[in-house]
Amino acid sequence: MQNCHAILKDALRKNDPLLASEAARLIGEWKVKSLIPDLIDNALSSRFYSKTSAIYALVGLSAVEAIPCLKILLDAPNVPDDFYWTGHKGVRAAAAVALLHMNDPAGVPYLRQLAEAQSSVFHRWFAPALLRLDVPELQEYLSFDALCSTKKQTSLCEEYVEPGMTCMLCEALGVIRDPRADGQLEFYMNHYSRYVRGQAYRSLFMRDPDEMTAKKIFTHAAKKATDFDRLVAAEICGDATCLLDIAQNASFAFDRGSAIDSLEALDSEALQEACASGLEDTDVYVRQCAVEQFARAEKQEERNRLSEMMQSETAPRVRCAIAAALSGSEGKSC
Numbered sequence: 340m341q342n343c344h345a346i347l348k349d350a351l352r353k354n355d356p357l358l359a360s361e362a363a364r365l366i367g368e369w370k371v372k373s374l375i376p377d378l379i380d381n382a383l384s385s386r387f388y389s390k391t392s393a394i395y396a397l398v399g400l401s402a403v404e405a406i407p408c409l410k411i412l413l414d415a416p417n418v419p420d421d422f423y424w425t426g427h428k429g430v431r432a433a434a435a436v437a438l439l440h441m442n443d444p445a446g447v448p449y450l451r452q453l454a455e456a457q458s459s460v461f462h463r464w465f466a467p468a469l470l471r472l473d474v475p476e477l478q479e480y481l482s483f484d485a486l487c488s489t490k491k492q493t494s495l496c497e498e499y500v501e502p503g504m505t506c507m508l509c510e511a512l513g514v515i516r517d518p519r520a521d522g523q524l525e526f527y528m529n530h531y532s533r534y535v536r537g538q539a540y541r542s543l544f545m546r547d548p549d550e551m552t553a554k555k556i557f558t559h560a561a562k563k564a565t566d567f568d569r570l571v572a573a574e575i576c577g578d579a580t581c582l583l584d585i586a587q588n589a590s591f592a593f594d595r596g597s598a599i600d601s602l603e604a605l606d607s608e609a610l611q612e613a614c615a616s617g618l619e620d621t622d623v624y625v626r627q628c629a630v631e632q633f634a635r636a637e638k639q640e641e642r643n644r645l646s647e648m649m650q651s652e653t654a655p656r657v658r659c660a661i662a663a664a665l666s667g668s669e670g671k672s673c
Contacts, residue, residue: 343662348377350659356387361627361656365663367396368631375402383408388418388426391433398440406441409434413446428453428460436468447476454480462486463504466511483517502532509535513542521546528559536563537571544575566594570601579606586613595620596628603632611636618644623654630657634664 350362363381366374375397382393382405394412397405416430432453435446450469453461454477461469461480470481479485486508509527512520524546527539540556553576560572566589573581579602586598599617602610610632617629630648633641642665649661 343666344371344374346658346662347371347374347666350655351377351381351393353655355655356389358655358659359385359387360389360392362659362663363390363392363396365659367392367399369663369666370400371663371666372400372402375400375404378402379405379408382412383417386418388430390418391430394430394433394437398437401441403441406438406443409438409441409443410445413438413449425458425460425464428458429464432460432465436465436472439469439472439474444474444476447474450474450477451480454485459504463507463511467507467514470511470514481511481515483512483515483519483523486511486515487523502530502535505530505532505535506538509538509542513545528556533563533565533567536560537567540568540571540575566591567597570594570598574601574605577605579609583609583613587616592620592622592625595622596625599625599628599632603635607636618648623656626652626654626657627660630660630664634661 347362347366350358353359359381363378365371366378378393378396378400379402382390382397385393394409397409412434413431416427416434418427418430420427431449432446435450438444438446450461450465462485466481466486469477505527509524512524521543524539524543528536528543530536530539540560544552544556557572557576560568566585569581570585570589572578573585582598582602582605586595586602589595589598595617599610599613602613614629614633617625618633620626620629630645634645645661645665649658649665652658652661
């Protein structure tokens with residue numbers, strides 16, 4: 340069988356931003372420490388904005404040897420300068436945040452610069468991470484008023500209604516120490532995007548993890564009636580039966596895969612059943628989710644099943660997931 344590390348290395352070098360990004364994420368999540376040099380090379384040489392996944396993976400691996408690389412990227416990210424949008428700034432900010440995780444404040448001046456420019460890179464994409472890091476020099480820019488103020492530039496206000504950014508705001512509101520966040524999250528529970536609603540549910544429950552909050556979310560999600568609303572409510576309420584049904588029968592592949600992920604902490608038997616069907620799913624994303632959850636059982640029979648699957652699987656993303664899972668926490672090769 341082809342070496343698992345070779346599969347992941349090859350994916351990192353492919354001219355495919357999604358595949359390279361997924362390979363980097365998998366290396367970080369499965370703690371394949373022997374590939375840290377390859378992550379550093381990807382972060383420095385890739386011209387895709389999605390190389391932020393390699394930066395996040397280096398943080399997850401506590402790779403202090405990457406600090407010189409991160410300092411280079413902070414000033415020279417080696418990606419196109421899309422000054423009117425977020426990619427170039429996002430790579431620089433990712434490097435700055437990664438340095439903070441490694442107790443190096445070199446990126447704080449750049450992050451402050453973004454904050455003072457009211458950049459969505461600071462106030463949306465990286466707000467949750469910065470709130471969790473609790474950096475004193477940046478706290479004034481991460482208050483409830485700073486994140487939710489409507490007194491921003493018109494173009495920025497329009498930019499902030501985009502669902503992806505609104506999801507990040509909802510995540511930040513789950514972390515911020517301000518009671519007004521509860522009301523703001525309840526407002527976003529009525530957003531037109533089911534994904535924004537889902538993050539609002541999760542963040543509200545994270546703030547108030549009690550039966551009353553769970554019941555409120557369940558009732559609201561039932562009225563919206565999409566599989567994703569039901570999925571997040573079931574995850575919060577611990578309803579493994581509902582999640583298994585969504586994992587096996589939902590129309591949208593993203594919902595099926597997300598239900599498999601949500602089962603991880605609830606019911607091992609239901610998870611195994613969901614993974615069994617997920618490994619045979621026609622959709623690449625669902626198979627990838629099933630592989631990752633199936634492998635977490637860390638039993639020899641699961642490893643054997645994945646080794647067999649590698650022989651017939653053709654989707655690069657799924658092959659990368661199998662390779663990372665088989666490499667495991669010690670960086671073993673297949």
